[in-house]
Amino acid sequence: MKTKHVLGLTAALMLGGTSLAYAEAIKINGGTAADMVLLPKFLGILVFDQANEGAQEAHAELANGGTLTFQGPTPENSVAGQIEMVTTAATQKLAALMLSNNAGDQISPSAQAAQAAGTKVVTWDSPIPSGAGEDLFISQVDFGSIGVVMADMALSMVGADGGEMAVLSATPDAANQNAWIDAMKKVLAEDAKYAGVKLVDVVYGDDQAEVSYNRALALVDKYPNLEVIMAPTTVGIQAAAKAMQDENLCGKVGVSGLGLPSEMVSYTLNGCAPQFALWDFRDLGYLTYYAAYGLATGQLTGEIGETFTAGRMGDYTIEADPGRANAKRVLMGPFTVYTKDNVEAASK
Amino acid sequence: MMARLKSWEGLLLATLLVIFTFNAWATPEFLTVGNQINLFQLSIEKIIMALVMTFVIINAEIDLSIGSMMGLAACAFGWMFIQGVPPGLCIVICLAIGLLGGALNGWLITSIGLPSLVVTLGTLIGFRGLARVMVEDRGINDFPDWFDALGQQGLLGPVPFALIAFVVLFVVLYIVLERSSFGRLTYVIGSNKDVAEYAGINTGRHKMVIFMASGLIAAFAGLLFAARVGAVRGDVGNGFELDVITIVLLGGVSIFGGKGTLVGTLLAILIVLNLRNGMGLLDITGHLQTGVIGILLIASVIIPRIRLGRRAEAA
Numbered sequence: 191m192k193t194k195h196v197l198g199l200t201a202a203l204m205l206g207g208t209s210l211a212y213a214e215a216i217k218i219n220g221g222t223a224a225d226m227v228l229l230p231k232f233l234g235i236l237v238f239d240q241a242n243e244g245a246q247e248a249h250a251e252l253a254n255g256g257t258l259t260f261q262g263p264t265p266e267n268s269v270a271g272q273i274e275m276v277t278t279a280a281t282q283k284l285a286a287l288m289l290s291n292n293a294g295d296q297i298s299p300s301a302q303a304a305q306a307a308g309t310k311v312v313t314w315d316s317p318i319p320s321g322a323g324e325d326l327f328i329s330q331v332d333f334g335s336i337g338v339v340m341a342d343m344a345l346s347m348v349g350a351d352g353g354e355m356a357v358l359s360a361t362p363d364a365a366n367q368n369a370w371i372d373a374m375k376k377v378l379a380e381d382a383k384y385a386g387v388k389l390v391d392v393v394y395g396d397d398q399a400e401v402s403y404n405r406a407l408a409l410v411d412k413y414p415n416l417e418v419i420m421a422p423t424t425v426g427i428q429a430a431a432k433a434m435q436d437e438n439l440c441g442k443v444g445v446s447g448l449g450l451p452s453e454m455v456s457y458t459l460n461g462c463a464p465q466f467a468l469w470d471f472r473d474l475g476y477l478t479y480y481a482a483y484g485l486a487t488g489q490l491t492g493e494i495g496e497t498f499t500a501g502r503m504g505d506y507t508i509e510a511d512p513g514r515a516n517a518k519r520v521l522m523g524p525f526t527v528y529t530k531d532n533v534e535a536a537s538k
Numbered sequence: 539m540m541a542r543l544k545s546w547e548g549l550l551l552a553t554l555l556v557i558f559t560f561n562a563w564a565t566p567e568f569l570t571v572g573n574q575i576n577l578f579q580l581s582i583e584k585i586i587m588a589l590v591m592t593f594v595i596i597n598a599e600i601d602l603s604i605g606s607m608m609g610l611a612a613c614a615f616g617w618m619f620i621q622g623v624p625p626g627l628c629i630v631i632c633l634a635i636g637l638l639g640g641a642l643n644g645w646l647i648t649s650i651g652l653p654s655l656v657v658t659l660g661t662l663i664g665f666r667g668l669a670r671v672m673v674e675d676r677g678i679n680d681f682p683d684w685f686d687a688l689g690q691q692g693l694l695g696p697v698p699f700a701l702i703a704f705v706v707l708f709v710v711l712y713i714v715l716e717r718s719s720f721g722r723l724t725y726v727i728g729s730n731k732d733v734a735e736y737a738g739i740n741t742g743r744h745k746m747v748i749f750m751a752s753g754l755i756a757a758f759a760g761l762l763f764a765a766r767v768g769a770v771r772g773d774v775g776n777g778f779e780l781d782v783i784t785i786v787l788l789g790g791v792s793i794f795g796g797k798g799t800l801v802g803t804l805l806a807i808l809i810v811l812n813l814r815n816g817m818g819l820l821d822i823t824g825h826l827q828t829g830v831i832g833i834l835l836i837a838s839v840i841i842p843r844i845r846l847g848r849r850a851e852a853a
Contacts, residue, residue: 233824259821261824267824273767274814278576281819282819294771295768295769296771297767298767363772
C-alpha cells in the first residue's frame with residue numbers, strides 16, 4: 191500500500207555499482223562484548239525512542255554481552271550536553287558511540303577525542319557537517335531525494351496554478367534539516383516543472399511545539415496568499431497542522447513535510463496535512479547498530495565499497511557521501527509518502 | 539575548629555568529600571588525569587564566570603546578561619575572523635566589547651538607577667539578538683590551529699590554558715575580596731547601600747567596576763568556548779547565566795547581598811562538577827542530572843533556615 195520512492199536507492203546503486211558487482215557481503219557476527227551508547231539530539235522525541243527500540247532489537251539479536259545505553263541531554267542543554275556526553279564516552283573508552291548530532295561542527299573536538307580513545311563514532315539522522323570526528327554516517331534517505339519529494343508534495347498541493355510555500359524548520363543549525371531545505375531549493379530552482387511553487391520564507395520553531403505553533407501562525411499572518419507550510423521536522427509539522435486546524439485554515443493552507451503517521455493521522459484524515467513523508471526510525475536505529483557493532487568489533491573496516499549484511503534489513507554498502515567531502519555514509523532509504531489512503535494503517 | 543566545621547563551607551566540604559569518594563569508588567575512570575581535566579574543561583566558562591558573579595551578588599546586584607555576552611563575544615570573533623581581521627586583533631576587540639557591554643549595564647544601573655535584574659534581563663535579550671544577527675543561521679569554524687589548540691590541548695603538561703586562567707583568576711580575586719579595601723567595600727555596599735553612601739563611599743563607581751569586570755570575563759569566557767569547541771553559533775552560552783547563579787548561591791552567597799565567600803563558590807563549583815561528571819560516567823541521563831542539581835539548590839536554601847530556626851529555639 192505504501193508509495194515507495196526509489197530515487198535514493200537508484201542513486202546508491204549508481205554510486206556503488208562497480209564495487210557491488212564483486213564485493214561479498216560481510217555477515218556481522220554477534221557474541222563479542224562491546225559497550226555502546228546511542229545518543230539522540232535530546233530526550234523526549236518519539237522518533238528517537240523508536241530508533242532506540244531498533245537498536246535494542248539489534249543488540250539482543252547480536253547477543254552483545256556489553257551494554258547498550260540510550261542517553262541524551264535535555265532540550266535546553268542539547269549542545270553543551272552532547273559535547274559533555276561525547277567527552278564522557280571517550281573517558282569510558284566505549285566501543286562505539288552512535289550520535290544524532292545537534293551541535294554542528296562544535297562536536298568535532300570531542301568526537302575526535304573519542305576516536306583517539308578507540309571509540310568508533312557512527313552518526314545517524316544528523317551528521318557532523320565537516321565529517322571531522324566521524325567514522326561513518328548512516329543516512330536515512332538520500333538527502334537530495336528528500337528535496338525532490340518535498341518539492342513534489344508542495345507541487346501537488348499548490349496545484350497547476352502555482353502558489354506560495356514557506357518552510358518551518360527545526361533549529362537553525364540542524365545539519366540534516368538545512369541540507370534537505372537546500373536540496374529542495376535546488377530542485378525548485380533547476381526544474382521548470384516546479385516554476386509555480388514560490389518559496390517565500392524559511393523560519394525556525396526550534397523543534398519545540400509551542401514555538402513552532404506560533405511561527406506557523408506568524409507565517410499565515412505575514413503571507414496572506416500562503417498555500418503550503420513545509421515542515422521537515424516531526425515536531426514542526428504536527429504543531430503547524432494543529433495551528434491551521436485551530437484557526438480553521440485547513441482548506442486554505444496545507445501542511446506537509448516529514449511527520450510520524452501516529453502523530454499525523456487525524457490531521458491527514460481531516461485534510462489539514464493532506465500528505466507527508468518519513469522513513470522508519472526503528473530501522474534507522476537497527477541499521478546504525480549493525481554498522482557500529484561491525485566497526486567496533488573489527489568485522490568492518492569502514493572502507494568505501496565494503497558491503498555488509500544488517501540482519502533482517504539485508505545488504506548495505508559503505509560509499510562516499512555525495513553531500514560532504516571526505517565523509518562516508520551508508521544509505522538506508524527508501525521512504526514513504528503518507529496520504530489519507532495509507533496513513534491509518536501505518537499509525538497503528 | 540568546631541565553628542569552622544559547622545559553617546556552610548564545612549558542610550559543602552563534607553558534601554564534596556562524600557561525592558568525590560563515591561565517584562572514585564563507583565567508576566574506575568573517575569580518578570584518571572584526563573577525566574579530572576575534562577571535568578573542569580567541560581564547564582570551564584561557567585566556573586570562570588561564577589568567580590566574578592560572586593562579587594556581583596555579594597554587592598547585592600545580579601547580572602543575567604553574561605550568557606548572552608559570551609555569545610556576543612564568540613559570534614563577534616567568528617564574524618570578524620570571516621571578514622579577514624587578524625585573530626589577535628579580533629580577541630582584543632571582543633574583550634573590549636565585553637567591557638563596553640558591562641559598562642552599559644553599569645551605567646543604566648548606577649546613573650539611571652534601574653534595578654540590575656531588569657537592566658541585565660534587557661541586555662540578555664539585546665546581546666543575544668546582536669549575536670544572532672552577526673552569524674545568522676550558520677556556524678562559523680576553521681579558526682587558526684593555534685586558537686583551537688589553546689582551547690583543546692594542554693599548555694602546561696596536560697593542563698589547558700583555560701584551567702590555568704581559572705586558577706590565576708581565583709587567586710587574584712580571592713586577594714581582592716579578602717585582603718583589599720575594594721573587597722571590604724563590596725561587602726559594605728552589599729549589606730547596606732544607603733549606609734555606605736552616607737559614609738561617603740562612591741557606590742556608583744564601585745558597582746560600575748564590578749559590572750565591567752563581569753562583562754569582560756563573560757567575553758573572555760565566550761572566546762574560551764569558541765576555542766574549546768572550534769566553532770561558534772548564535773546560541774553560544776545560551777542559558778549559562780542560570781547555571782552560574784546556581785553555583786554561586788549554592789556556595790552560600792546571599793541573594794540579598796553582603797554575605798558569601800569565594801571559597802564557598804569554589805566548593806560549590808567542585809560539588810556541581812563532581813556530581814555532573816560522576817552521573818555522566820554512570821550513564822545517568824540529562825533530565826535526572828538537572829533534577830539532582832535542582833534538589834541540591836533547594837536544599838542549600840532550606841538547610842541554613844532549619845539551622846537558624848534551631849538556634850532561635852535554643853535561645
